[in-house]
Each structure stands twice: as C-alpha cells, then as structure tokens.
Amino acid sequence: MRILFVAMGRSPHTAGWLNLIADQGWDLHLFSSMDNGVLHPTLRNLTFHHSFYVSPPDDPPWLARGVVQRGVRVPVLPLINRWLPPRRQAAAWRKTAQVLRKGYRINQLTRLIQRLQPDLIHALEFQHAGYMTLAARERLLQQPGGHFPPWIITNWGHDIYLYGRLAEHRPRIQQILAACAYYDVECTRDLDLGRELGLRGQSWAVTLNNGGYDVQALQGFRSPAPPSQRRLIVLKGVQNVYGRALFALRALVMCRDLLQGYRVAILSADEPVATAAEVLASTHGLALEVIPPSPQEDIWRLLGQARVYIGNNLTDGASLSSLEAMLLGAFPVQSRGACTEDWLTDGQTGLRTEPEDPHSIAAALRRALTDDALVDQAAALNLAHGQAHFDRAHLRPIVVAQYQQALENSQQATRTV
Amino acid sequence: MGLQGQAWPVLPNVGGFDLAQLAPFRAAQPTSQRKIILLKGYQHLYGRALFALRALVLCQQIIRERGYEVVIYSANPEVTIAAQLAAHEANIPIRVIPHSPLEEILRLHGQARVYIGNSISDAISISSLEAMCLGAFPVQSNTACCDEWFEDGRTALFTEPEDPHSIAAALQRALTDDALVDQAAQLNLEVARQRLDPQRLQAQVIDLYQQSAARPRRPNHPGP
Numbered sequence: 001m002r003i004l005f006v007a008m009g010r011s012p013h014t015a016g017w018l019n020l021i022a023d024q025g026w027d028l029h030l031f032s033s034m035d036n037g038v039l040h041p042t043l044r045n046l047t048f049h050h051s052f053y054v055s056p057p058d059d060p061p062w063l064a065r066g067v068v069q070r071g072v073r074v075p076v077l078p079l080i081n082r083w084l085p086p087r088r089q090a091a092a093w094r095k096t097a098q099v100l101r102k103g104y105r106i107n108q109l110t111r112l113i114q115r116l117q118p119d120l121i122h123a124l125e126f127q128h129a130g131y132m133t134l135a136a137r138e139r140l141l142q143q144p145g146g147h148f149p150p151w152i153i154t155n156w157g158h159d160i161y162l163y164g165r166l167a168e169h170r171p172r173i174q175q176i177l178a179a180c181a182y183y184d185v186e187c188t189r190d191l192d193l194g195r196e197l198g199l200r201g202q203s204w205a206v207t208l209n210n211g212g213y214d215v216q217a218l219q220g221f222r223s224p225a226p227p228s229q230r231r232l233i234v235l236k237g238v239q240n241v242y243g244r245a246l247f248a249l250r251a252l253v254m255c256r257d258l259l260q261g262y263r264v265a266i267l268s269a270d271e272p273v274a275t276a277a278e279v280l281a282s283t284h285g286l287a288l289e290v291i292p293p294s295p296q297e298d299i300w301r302l303l304g305q306a307r308v309y310i311g312n313n314l315t316d317g318a319s320l321s322s323l324e325a326m327l328l329g330a331f332p333v334q335s336r337g338a339c340t341e342d343w344l345t346d347g348q349t350g351l352r353t354e355p356e357d358p359h360s361i362a363a364a365l366r367r368a369l370t371d372d373a374l375v376d377q378a379a380a381l382n383l384a385h386g387q388a389h390f391d392r393a394h395l396r397p398i399v400v401a402q403y404q405q406a407l408e409n410s411q412q413a414t415r416t417v
Numbered sequence: 418m419g420l421q422g423q424a425w426p427v428l429p430n431v432g433g434f435d436l437a438q439l440a441p442f443r444a445a446q447p448t449s450q451r452k453i454i455l456l457k458g459y460q461h462l463y464g465r466a467l468f469a470l471r472a473l474v475l476c477q478q479i480i481r482e483r484g485y486e487v488v489i490y491s492a493n494p495e496v497t498i499a500a501q502l503a504a505h506e507a508n509i510p511i512r513v514i515p516h517s518p519l520e521e522i523l524r525l526h527g528q529a530r531v532y533i534g535n536s537i538s539d540a541i542s543i544s545s546l547e548a549m550c551l552g553a554f555p556v557q558s559n560t561a562c563c564d565e566w567f568e569d570g571r572t573a574l575f576t577e578p579e580d581p582h583s584i585a586a587a588l589q590r591a592l593t594d595d596a597l598v599d600q601a602a603q604l605n606l607e608v609a610r611q612r613l614d615p616q617r618l619q620a621q622v623i624d625l626y627q628q629s630a631a632r633p634r635r636p637n638h639p640g641p
Contacts, residue, residue: 162498162502165501165502165505166498166501166502167501240495241494241495241498241499244467246465246467246468246579247467247468247579250579250580271462272460272461272462275462276537279537314499314502356467356468356471356581357471357581357582358579358580358581359580359582
C-alpha cells in the first residue's frame with residue numbers, strides 16, 4: 001500500500017501517528033505542509049518530500065532509520081557557509097521560490113501526486129495540510145481525466161471547532177469535508193461538528209491523533225505519592241488566540257488562601273503570562289514558577305508530581321496535556337473548550353470549567369485542592385481509562401485496520417467501475 | 418520607592434485637550450441616545466480586552482434588546498478572533514475596526530454611549546480622558562489612576578480588570594441608566610474644561626520649568 005501524508009514534518013503528533021504504521025512494510029511518503037526543512041527526529045521508514053533541504057551531518061542515522069529525503073539538496077559550500085549557514089541557505093531558496101511563484105508548494109504536491117499515484121492521501125490537520133491538499137485536488141480534477149485518490153483528513157485541536165466559526169475559514173473547511181472519503185477525529189464533538197459542516201465521507205474511530213502513549217513507560221515519571229499528598233499545581237501558560245492562561249492565573253489568586261505550601265509550575269508561558277505571574281507572586285506571595293522550555297520527559301515528571309493540572313483554552317482538541325495529566329495522576333481541571341468529554345467524567349475524573357470565567361475555574365480548583373478522596377480516586381480511574389484507550393498497543397491495530405479497509409474499499413470501487 | 422526630589426503637581430502628561438477642536442467629533446445627541454459601545458482592544462502585557470469581551474457576552478441580552486453595537490479598536494489578533502467568536506456565540510453585533518487615524522477614534526468616542534478601558538496597569542488612561550471630553554461614559558478598570566479624574570458611580574464606573582462579572586455589572590448599569598450617563602457627560606465635560614485646557618496647562622508647565630531652573634542646584638559632592 002502506498003500512502004502519501006501531507007502534514008507538519010516536525011510535529012510530534014505527525015511522528016507519533018506515522019510510527020503506528022511505520023513497520024507495516026507500506027510505502028509511506030510525507031510531504032511537509034510547513035516546508036521548513038525540519039523532520040521530527042523519531043520519524044521512521046518513509047520518504048520525506050522537501051522543497052529545498054540540507055542534509056545535516058547526521059544524515060546516515062536518517063538512512064539507518066529508513067528515512068529518505070527528497071527535494072533540492074542545498075550543497076554544503078564551505079566558503080558560503082561561513083557567512084550563510086546551509087540551513088539559512090535552504091530557507092533563502094524557499095523564500096525566493098515563494099516570492100517568484102506563489103503556491104509553488106501546491107504545484108509540487110500536485111506533481112508528486114501525479115508521479116506517485118498513491119493509493120490513499122492522508123492530510124493531518126486542516127489549516128495547512130488540508131487547505132494545501134484541497135488546492136492540489138482542485139488542480140488535478142480540472143485536468144482532463146483528472147483523478148484524485150481517496151482522501152483521509154484528520155482533525156487536530158482547533159481545526160474546525162475554532163476555525164469552523166470564522167468566516168474566512170468556514171467555506172474551505174466545508175469543501176474539505178464534502179470532498180474527503182474519511183474523516184478522522186479524536187472526539188465526538190468534532191465528529192458532530194464535521195457532520196454539521198457537511199461531512200459526506202465515512203468517519204474513522206474516535207481515537208487519539210498523536211499516536212498514543214507507551215503507558216507503562218510513562219509510569220516511570222509518576223511520583224509514588226498519591227495525588228492528595230502532592231503539593232504541586234501545573235498550569236499550562238498559553239495565552240494566545242485559543243489559550244486563556246491569564247483567566248486561570250486569576251483563579252489561582254482567588255484560591256490563594258489554599259495555596260500555602262503549594263508550588264505552581266507554569267508550562268509554555270507566553271510573555272504576558274510570565275509577567276503576570278511575576279507580578280502576582282510579588283503581590284500575593286504565591287510560589288509561581290515559570291518553567292523554561294523543557295524536554296517532554298521533564299514535563300511528564302512535573303505532571304507526575306502534581307496534584308492538579310489546569311488546562312484553560314477557549315478551544316482545543318482532546319488536549320494532550322490533560323491526557324498526560326490523567327496518565328500521571330494529576331487531577332485535570334480542564335476548560336470546556338477542549339473536547340475532553342469523551343475522556344473525562346465531570347466531577348469524578350476531572351472538573352470542567354468555563355474558560356473565560358475565573359470564578360468557575362476557582363470553584364473547581366478549590367474543590368480539587370480540598371477533596372483528597374476525589375483526586376485519589378480520579379487518579380486510579382484515569383490510569384485505568386488511559387491504559388484501555390491511550391496506549392499505542394491498543395491504537396495500532398485499530399489504525400492499521402482502518403487503512404487496510406480504506407484500501408480495500410478503494411480497490412472494490414475501482415473494480416466496480 | 419525612594420523619591421528624594423520634589424514632585425511636580427499632578428497634570429496630564431499628554432498636554433491637555435483643546436475642547437473647541439474636539440467639538441466637531443462629539444455627536445449632537447445626548448449620551449443616553451447613543452448606540453455604540455467602544456472597547457479598546459489591547460490584549461498584551463497589561464491590556465485585558467479579552468476579559469471585557471467576555472463581559473460583553475454576559476450582557477448580550479441588553480445589547481440585543483436595546484440595539485447596541487460593539488466597536489473595538491486597536492485590537493490584537495487574538496481579540497479580533499475572539500470578537501468573531503463572541504459575536505457568533507452571543508448573537509450581538511461586534512465590529513473590529515482596522516488601525517485608524519486618531520480623528521476616527523475621536524469620532525467614535527463622540528458617538529459612543531460607553532467606553533470600556535480594561536488593563537491591569539495604566540496611568541491616567543488617555544482614552545478615558547478622550548471619552549471624558551466626548552461624552553462617552555467610561556467603564557474603566559481600577560488599575561488606571563482614574564480615581565483622580567472620575568468619581569466611581571457618578572462620572573464613571575470602576576471595575577476589576579480580570580473579573581468579567583465585575584465589568585459586566587458596571588456595563589449593565591451604564592447601558593441601562595440613562596440619567597447616569599447623561600449627567601456624567603456634563604460633569605466630565607466640566608472637569609475637562611477645568612483640568613485639560615491646554616492654555617491653562619501651558620501656563621502651569623512653563624511656570625514649573627522656570628521655578629525649577631531658578632532653584633539652587635544641589636551639589637553633586639558635599640564640600641569639604
């Protein structure tokens with residue numbers, strides 16, 4: 001089976017998903033929707049299609065892992081490299097190509113589809129990969145005898161829950177949902193939304209889109225102390241188009257009477273959040289600590305030491321941080337903007353909050369900080385749920401079977417014609 | 418924090434407002450008849466427009482029933498997107514205007530019933546003073562030093578910047594109490610005449626420089 005993926009090449013979600021099927025002996029191709037020359041280091045057994053790229057000195061390990069890179073390889077010229085390193089040379093070529101020929105990546109994708117003739121095309125994420133694939137599809141179908149393979153589209157995070165409500169994006173999202181043969185989601189909410197927005201194809205099983213976790217290995221990051229004995233709160237500090245960490249920070253201040261002896265670790269803090277945290281720590285004497293960008297293992301270690309995890313977004317998909325909190329015993333206080341209703345039972349295994357109401361977040365936080373039985377029982381239930389639904393070993397056969405079924409359907413349709 | 422020098426009197430650092438020049442921007446109708454709610458859309462280190470936007474959603478019924486329109490200026494990208502979502506969610510008209518010349522902002526102040534300024538830190542808040550001059554009723558976070566210019570509950574309403582319910586309560590009052598906003602407009606205009614007139618300020622400032630220059634200098638090093 002030959003599958004062409006259009007996706008962000010540097011994303012851990014892309015790598016996690018592709019690695020679920022990397023050992024099937026299928027011919028896998030990845031066309032980077034971001035075209036920044038970066039591959040996720042764990043990718044295996046596929047051909048990666050760049051525009052311009054530089055092979056790093058560690059090229060042999062890529063080959064050893066079965067990764068072949070295609071595109072225009074920027075030569076490593078020592079004289080030029082002294083004032084313009086190879087990576088920047090490649091970036092300059094990409095920029096030049098964008099300026100000289102708008103949509104050159106869509107052209108490249110179109111030509112690649114013609115050349116590869118994949119059995120299936122799978123776009124991971126809508127706003128880059130999906131839109132690009134849609135444009136390539138339109139070009140191919142305009143050609144005489146034009147053909148486009150069965151198309152699978154995966155919904156990531158905010159793809160349709162946020163952008164489906166924005167006038168600039170809605171028409172293209174609807175076009176994709178009308179055109180795709182299969183729709184892959186990680187929560188029921190986005191499946192329902194997809195149908196409302198005109199999905200005609202089949203839906204795939206509601207599963208994690210990041211490829212899942214090795215749940216057993218993750219337990220190595222879990223502190224032996226039960227959550228009720230932990231004295232750490234982890235807050236995701238994203239404040240941007242969809243992140244609402246400032247509202248959660250306000251909720252923490254509203255609960256300051258309970259925070260004696262607690263440390264609050266703020267992850268991925270944007271500048272306004274870091275500044276607000278410094279001001280609030282100084283004003284109210286709170287132990288707020290902004291964690292610098294850290295390896296994933298350090299984040300897991302923090303979650304494994306935390307009593308409560310606060311995730312507060314206006315919109316999100318399954319919220320991987322919340323799922324990781326579930327697996328590591330931190331009690332999730334998660335905004336309704338994330339589609340955690342498939343995974344969390346409100347009031348039992350987590351508490352769901354209004355993302356832009358500090359009072360709602362504070363009420364949930366107050367309960368999570370005072371109800372020892374709640375957080376301890378939730379930890380046991382969440383781990384059991386995670387083992388049953390989030391483990392790679394559980395996801396792999398489901399995902400492999402879906403691709404096989406899609407290929408079979410396609411071949412059957414061809415035979416019928 | 419250790420100031421040892423003399424403090425100058427409290428004056429607006431913007432240099433005042435020429436009310437005669439501002440007059441053409443002020444709509445003829447009383448504030449209570451105006452239908453615009455003007456929001457400053459800063460969301461960054463100190464701006465907190467997203468909290469105010471949530472307050473507007475909480476006031477959606479009044480906004481719909483009374484036919485108000487929300488206009489946001491100087492909006493950050495996240496505020497622009499949040500405004501679209503809020504308009505969709507609450508079914509209220511919200512218009513985000515692109516970066517505009519000052520005259521356009523002044524015209525909006527002159528057509529607005531309410532001006533909302535929301536930040537965790539500010540000084541006098543020039544936008545509040547513009548609202549003061551042009552008849553828009555200020556709903557202003559209590560972190561700006563507006564208590565030196567406005568009387569809470571009489572000529573403005575002060576709010577907690579990171580509490581949407583506090584902002585919504587103030588907004589609800591400002592959108593329904595016609596007498597409050599009309600009387601505030603008169604009182605605020607009078608304060609502006611007394612304290613923001615550039616001619617008066619000019620004389621004060623020149624005098625301050627002259628007095629300061631005439632003062633004996635403190636020696637940098639104590640003498641033997």
